[in-house]
Amino acid sequence: MSDDNKKTTFSFQTEVGQLLDIVASSLYSNREVFLRELVSNASDACDKLRYAALTDTALSQGSEEMAITLEIDSKAKTLSVADNGIGMNHEDLLATLGTIAKSGTGAFLEALKAEEKDQVGLIGQFGVGFYSAFMVAERVDVLTRKAGEAESWFWSSDGKGEFTIEPGNRETCGTTVLLKIKKDAREFLEEIRVKHIIRTYSDHISFPVKLGDESLNSAAAIWVRPSKEITREQYTEFYHHTAHAFDEPWHVMHNQVEGAVNHTTLLFVPSTAPFDLFDAERKSHVKLYVNRVFISDTTKDLIPTYLRFLRGIVDSQDLSLNVSREMLQTDPMLAKIKTSITKKVLSELKKKAGKTPEDYAAFWGNFGAVLKEGLVEDPALRDRILEICRFASTENSALTTLSDYVSRCKDGQDAIYYIAGEDAAKIQQSPHLEGFRAKGVEVLLLSDQVDEFWLQHVTEFEDKPFKSITRGAADLDKIESETETDDDKDEADSAGLTALIASIKLELGDTVKDVRSSKRLTESPVCLIADEGDMDVNLERLLKKHGQLQQGMPRVLELNPNHQIIMKLAERANSDDAKSDDLLTDAAHLLLDQARIVEGEDPLEPVEFVRRMGSVMARAL
Incomplete structure (x- = not known):
């Protein structure tokens, strides 16, 4: 770190440096997604300021319209994305543009290095947001000022290991990201190309996205439109925006609920497991809106933790705009919304499991371990969760339900047998299974850590107790073997x-x-x-x-x-x-x-x- 006339140089966090090396070498085959990411970040900044201004009128922008403005300078070879949202201060710049505060980053980078250059599967699990700018830019400058603060700051980097921060000069709050475009990315200095990208990827952004005097998007909240008017592509792009993801959504749930508490939900199940799925904080990533005004993306009691893989939004017409985030935690209306959403999601998953079992098996592979946490945490809905649980077993390669397991029990078999371990492949080779295989007795193969804990709460199913084959006597004498003499x-x-x-x-x-x-x-x-x-x-x-x-x-x-x-x-x-x-x-x-x-x-x-x-x-x- 060096200091020269208040200009300070910092080194990127090690993981960021490694990530930038990959990103800068054009990780994506469709580099245009950088613009979607920057516009999405700008939209989030506007959302946050609009919410903050509800309780702090000093932050209000008065009659000034919140918007995202693009500018192209062909002569200077620059493209800028500007917003008049919440902005950042010195501390925010260090935390947001210098580090990646996500667990699993190391494993992600190792896997990413082995990924083919034209594949986006792994990046979709992680999302690089702002850093995607370095796919097309040889230098990125950020001029920003946080709402309610007098200081402005200028951040700059060529993405090669270091960045600088120094005082800047910006009259209003918000952020401008200026990209010095690489020679092989000059297509992004063409107006027609930029307009096409915005209309393709960012039409759903609820703030105007402007190029010159022209607004490029409809600036209408997608979730208030009837679902029959929304295409699969539009849903997918909104998912990419709200989840900062790159994968395709595995399932879309768009519902308008009228009743005790009116609310609209637009929820997505990802097709790949996010890297923060097993973070200790187990955060929800569903955003809460009230009458289309963003309130929070960290509302703890909006979605149960065992559904934290969900992405999307919930918009309620009956919550107060002036409700604080602290009051939300005990709001009885929010509890009703949570119950309604949870039951609906479990119902949708049950339908998917019945109609497309192979697709559901892919979902279960990604999120089954998380969903089973509900067997411990949500006793009231335990039976519903058990219905959609799937298990590997010694019977065949396909997953099974508990009901199907019970239907296959042998004469004399009075228990549901299971073996638990950390490695699915290893437990299938366990010697404990030998006698059960010889008798033709099916055994559930449980390899998720949560299995040991839900089995302390769910001790039987359809009057048959769960019994570990690695504890106690085998009790196989009562079960006749087809080959034993x-x-x-x-x-x-x-x-x-x-x-x-x-x-x-x-x-x-x-x-x-x-x-x-x-x-x-x-x-x-x-x-x-x-x-x-x-x-x-x-x-x-x-x-x-x-x-x-x-x-x-x-x-x-x-x-x-x-x-x-x-x-x-x-x-x-x-x-x-x-x-x-x-x-x-x-x-x-x-x-x-x-x-x-x-x-x-x-x-x-x-x-x-x-x-x-x-x-x-x-x-x-």
């Missing part, structure tokens, strides 16, 4: 594991809670389970990961009585010299470590694990 049962019963179990218990001591014969294993020699009544294995793992649990409970080591390793060890354990058999001692620890490794955990003593493994291999050879 009496000979199989006799073989398992006569395995003679008593001596081996006693030997392993003696060697492992308190490291395990118990050692017993397994009815869930058919191929693997061992597995670890939580005892009945103890915390489930995956929940314990999650709590440890988040620092909420330091020490877990010892687990039960189950042995497969029909596995060759276990049978051979059982023979040695029943021999006369078993007490002096070092192999049995090493095997006890190796079996435990093998079970831990399958669970994704490390051996208890890595050095001893290697020694024991080497010793056993040497004997075998």
Whole structure:
């Protein structure tokens, strides 16, 4: 940072610098979207000033019309986008044009580097807004003055790692963004080209967008128009504007509700998951308007947190224009709007799930983990949410509903079985599933962190309790297998594991809670389970990961009585010299470590694990 006659030079945040390197090399095949982004930002600034002026008349612009003005200077090779909105001060410039305050930025940039240059999928999940200007500009200057403040500021950068801020000279509040256009982007200095872009992308902007004396857009709120008059393309462009997104909306919901509280909603479900979806703050991104006047884009009680993937607007005719954002949090009318919207969205999702299950599966892949939070947070609508929940299972590759799962239950099956873990691919390979697969018993595969928590609140469905297959006895005896014979049962019963179990218990001591014969294993020699009544294995793992649990409970080591390793060890354990058999001692620890490794955990003593493994291999050879 340097200081020269009040002109200060700053370095961009590291992530911004990396992003600009990508953006400046023409990330998009359609670079024209930069203009949509700048006009959209200008519109937001006007919205914010109009709201602020409701409670602070000193900020009022009097009779001056709020508008967005474009100017082209062909000789100077510049294009400017100006507004008379809220403006920015020095602090705002640093926070807004120097950093990206979004979690997941690093992961986004890594993925973006691997993205093909002509694809916009990932950028649509993140949105770069102002920085898109560097696709077409070799330098960007910003002159701005915040409403209610006397100082003006001038921001400037060539997008190559640094930017400067110095005092500026602007008589009124608002912001002007001036772009020095690159040689290969001179098309954006042509009036006919600029007019086409505005009419294509920004017709829905509710403030006039002017070029010279000509207004280029209709400047009418799109949501007040009948839905039959609005094209899919118009909906899509409004979604791009309000969500600052680049993807196509997966679903559009446009409704006018008349009743206890009159309101209009225009909501969109994105087709790609935004990068801030799992931010700790879990913010809503639906904007609240009152009689077409923007109020807030952070109203906490407008949309439930488990629907935070929604984008769009809600406009109410019955809320007061003078209501403060603090009062909104306890406004009973807002609570009624929230309930109405939530029920409508859940109803729409149910229709989509029934009509287009494959499309719905894509939605579920993006937002299912978020939607399931409602099973914990919204008991009143829990049944409705369960109806639209989908689950992976061992039955087939398609997702299933709970009702369909229950309809496929085997005779004698009195529970809904599930296995939970952090990795969907890994839990499908878990040895715990072997006995259930052999019996043809379907098991739900749950790999979202929220699964462990909603299962604490939803303990049964259609009179069948949920039961983890990694906790307690397998209870498979009551379920007849299509392939199992009496000979199989006799073989398992006569395995003679008593001596081996006693030997392993003696060697492992308190490291395990118990050692017993397994009815869930058919191929693997061992597995670890939580005892009945103890915390489930995956929940314990999650709590440890988040620092909420330091020490877990010892687990039960189950042995497969029909596995060759276990049978051979059982023979040695029943021999006369078993007490002096070092192999049995090493095997006890190796079996435990093998079970831990399958669970994704490390051996208890890595050095001893290697020694024991080497010793056993040497004997075998």
